[in-house]
Amino acid sequence: MQRRSVLLLGLWLTLIFGGVQAGNGAQTVWSGLVIANNVAKPEPPSPELIYLEETLKDWFGYNQYKVIGQSRKVLVTGSEDWLAQSKYFSLHIDSKEGNDKTGYRVNLKLFQESNLLLEWEAKLSKERPIIVKGPQVGDGQLLLLLVVQ
Amino acid sequence: MKTFEEKWTAWIDDELTGHDLAEFEASLPDLAAAEAEKRDAQKLGAFLKEHLPCRAMGNEEFFHHQLRERIASETAVPTSQGAGGGRVWWPIGRLVWVGATALAIFAGVTFFVMRENPATDQSQYLSQILNARVDPVVSPNATITMFESKEDKVTVLWTEGLRSLPSEYASK
Numbered sequence: 001m002q003r004r005s006v007l008l009l010g011l012w013l014t015l016i017f018g019g020v021q022a023g024n025g026a027q028t029v030w031s032g033l034v035i036a037n038n039v040a041k042p043e044p045p046s047p048e049l050i051y052l053e054e055t056l057k058d059w060f061g062y063n064q065y066k067v068i069g070q071s072r073k074v075l076v077t078g079s080e081d082w083l084a085q086s087k088y089f090s091l092h093i094d095s096k097e098g099n100d101k102t103g104y105r106v107n108l109k110l111f112q113e114s115n116l117l118l119e120w121e122a123k124l125s126k127e128r129p130i131i132v133k134g135p136q137v138g139d140g141q142l143l144l145l146l147v148v149q
Numbered sequence: 150m151k152t153f154e155e156k157w158t159a160w161i162d163d164e165l166t167g168h169d170l171a172e173f174e175a176s177l178p179d180l181a182a183a184e185a186e187k188r189d190a191q192k193l194g195a196f197l198k199e200h201l202p203c204r205a206m207g208n209e210e211f212f213h214h215q216l217r218e219r220i221a222s223e224t225a226v227p228t229s230q231g232a233g234g235g236r237v238w239w240p241i242g243r244l245v246w247v248g249a250t251a252l253a254i255f256a257g258v259t260f261f262v263m264r265e266n267p268a269t270d271q272s273q274y275l276s277q278i279l280n281a282r283v284d285p286v287v288s289p290n291a292t293i294t295m296f297e298s299k300e301d302k303v304t305v306l307w308t309e310g311l312r313s314l315p316s317e318y319a320s321k
Contacts, residue, residue, distance in 0.1 A: 122276060138314075
């Protein structure tokens with residue numbers, strides 16, 4: 001009887017540990033629509049942009065980066081699609097099958113309301129962001145960001 | 150109590166005797182016509198025996214075997230005991246333990262496979278832009294340039310010439 005209990009305990013520990021390990025394999029893609037502009041009193045960036053702030057300043061030269069739309073998607077099957085949108089823009093992301101160790105293959109489309117502005121295909125690697133310079137909006141710039149976290 | 154048909158058949162085959170024969174012949178409405186019919190039937194029987202002999206069965210053993218098998222299977226009493234006397238089905242307890250063991254083996258193998266491919270914090274590869282295009286109708290003069298910065302560890306898709314939009318488009 002005692003031997004059976006030990007076996008059962010071992011079984012459950014193995015299953016739980018295996019489940020935790022499998023859960024660690026899933027990855028999250030953060031996608032954001034960001035307006036970059038120069039203002040007198042810039043607001044601090046949102047948490048997702050903190051580690052990218054200096055890079056963004058180096059590339060685009062603005063002092064404020066404000067998220068106007070975002071989404072966070074946990075990739076489970078690797079073949080999924082989702083949307084990040086603001087009032088006028090939407091970024092449609094379609095993760096394709098055939099992902100490997102080097103990254104996730106995604107199709108992206110930027111719409112301004114119903115107009116397709118930009119379309120691209122990319123291979124997203126972990127913690128290696130893709131930044132897309134979109135159209136000029138007022139005195140600022142629309143930027144699109146994708147990060148596998 | 151035999152029916153008329155049975156008595157008639159027995160009479161045709163000359164199997165009625167004594168009191169039964171006398172009683173049956175007395176019950177016939179027209180004995181002469183019946184006698185004529187009996188003769189005809191006997192002639193036909195003799196003719197058929199002469200010209201249609203019973204054919205010998207070429208695969209008699211096979212049919213016998215099939216019949217014996219069929220009879221044996223229909224008369225057999227269903228039991229849960231095997232031919233050797235051992236139990237065919239495992240008890241529920243053993244099935245549960247076998248299932249649990251199989252699950253544990255599966256989980257163990259999954260764990261070791263996952264350990265062989267640990268998820269690193271950062272990929273050694275930069276993200277790549279494989280291809281890009283702008284709508285030539287909406288932005289006919291737009292250009293696209295791709296940059297991969299190993300220093301900043303980012304990939305940048307740089308567009309120029311996209312149609313500018315008013316500031317209200319910056320709202321959330």
